[in-house]
Amino acid sequence: NHSKKAILTLLYEHKDQFLSGQKISELIGCSRTAVWKHIKTLTEEGFKIESVQKKGYKLMDAPDGLNEVSVSAGLQTKTLGRKICFYESMGSTQKEALRLADEGAADGTVVLTNEQTNGRGRLGHTWQSYRGTNIAMSLILRPDLPIEKTPQLTLLTAVAAADTIENETGLSCGIKWPNDILFDGKKLVGILTELQAEATYVKAVIIGIGFNVNTESSAFPEPIKSVAASLRSITGKQYELASFVQSFLAKFEFLYELYLHNGFKSIRPLWEQRALNLGKQIKVRQPGGRILEGFARGINDDGVLLLEKADGTPVRVYSADIEWE
Ligand code: BTX
Structure with missing residues (x-):
């Protein structure tokens, strides 16, 4: 073998x-x-x-979709994806990456599958994947970062994903805080950041990314159909999944190195250029159901969303779903 x-x-x-x-x-x-x-x-x-x-x-x-060598052959990265754990089919790359990280998997390890049957979203949501037509992967990173800075990595990932889409397809996507990549209001990518930490120190950050690449729009069931799109459903073209993953990993590594050397100030303007909901009146649905309304001022250097309520009170939003007109 x-x-x-x-x-x-x-x-x-x-x-x-x-x-x-x-x-x-x-x-x-x-x-x-x-x-x-x-x-x-x-x-x-x-x-x-x-x-x-x-x-x-x-x-x-080659058969449709990814295989155990299609991403590693010709990969242009230094650390990221040097070790790829590929599975033909699995429940969730995120769950497996958390397990591998716990067992001591190296920085830069990537978990990748051709079919994810039990994908996880944020705040208990589920993420739909379709065999051989979209990408589900998780990155295991071991940055030397305090816990409160890790949300910045979600924003960095969003920039890497949007830039990759633009390079590979020419589509210019926007980012909805914190992590949705949207085109014409429909979601092309989902990003989920999870942590393994001890007190204030980060042992591993696990970043899960799902890209809707070649999925036909008819494959999305209701109610996802109304919120989701794939690159193919927009451009009518088919993309090679392996080279898509390769360019994402290269883009991510480039931004990640920039971030580790120069901090979030080098990523923040890239994120802000693509931000869709800054300077708008928005509704924030927090975990637990609390709803806040206010004006989205921007993000701070920690990647936290700064909301201003009607009476002028500033609120920092760490995790939530956002809606706007
Ligand atoms: P999220 O909570 O921001 O978004 C999840 C919501 O998006 C769902 O409730 C549903 O409405 C919608 N949705 C579900 N599937 C899709 C889809 N394929 N395309 C567009 N919209 C969809 C986003 O969570 C984080 C998702 C991370 C997924 C990756 S895949 C690799 C890794 N493994 C894993 O289990 N999760 C991550």
Whole structure:
């Protein structure tokens, strides 16, 4: 199985060229017969591999969705995603990432799946995923940060997600505080940040991201249909999930390094440029059901939303759902 994975990685890394059986067997350290057998298995799994006498093997096409090597082959990051835990199907990448973090998983570990059956949203909400057409992943980070700064990472993630969408599709999305990426009022991405902490010190931050990429709008059930969209439902195009994940990880790592070196002041203006609900009259539904109304002044350097009530009282909002006209 290890050799099969290594062969698939080589094929991905040499996508547009033939690789001879001899070369593969040398690089992997197994016999040419073993190479041939693994190629046969891969073909049975749905990979289209062209095989030409004297030239060797070339990867032509892969089954829909992600697989265990499609993201790691050719990934341009230093730390993030250097270890990827891939599952064909699972309940929630977030739950698994929390478990792995607890067991000591390294900074930058990414949990990724092709099908998430029990996705979690914020405040007890659920997150819908569709096999092979959207992305569900969780990042395990171990920053040296005080707990009160961690909401900034949610905002950073939102910027990374919106920038990735813009680079990959040309769509310019807005961000609804704290974490929704919207296009025409519909949600394309969900972000969930969770912590493992001890007293005031952060052991791990787990960032879960769900991207609606190739999902057809008819796949969204009511009532999600009215609030959700996918990139494909907007542009009519299909996107390659693996390269989408790769560019997100690269963008995230770039912003994360900037943040660790220069602090939130380097991220805040990027977030504010995309913010949809600043300078507006909004309704804030807090966990527990309390509703506040007021004017959204902006965010502070901690990423906290600053609300001003009708009587002028300032309120800091740490976690809530937001509505506006
Ligand atoms: P949220 O609470 O802000 O949003 C959840 C709400 O969004 C739901 O109540 C529903 O109305 C709507 N919704 C559900 N599914 C979708 C969808 N696919 N597209 C658009 N809207 C939807 C957002 O929570 C945080 C979601 C994080 C999801 C990731 S996926 C990888 C990781 N694993 C995991 O279990 N969760 C995270």
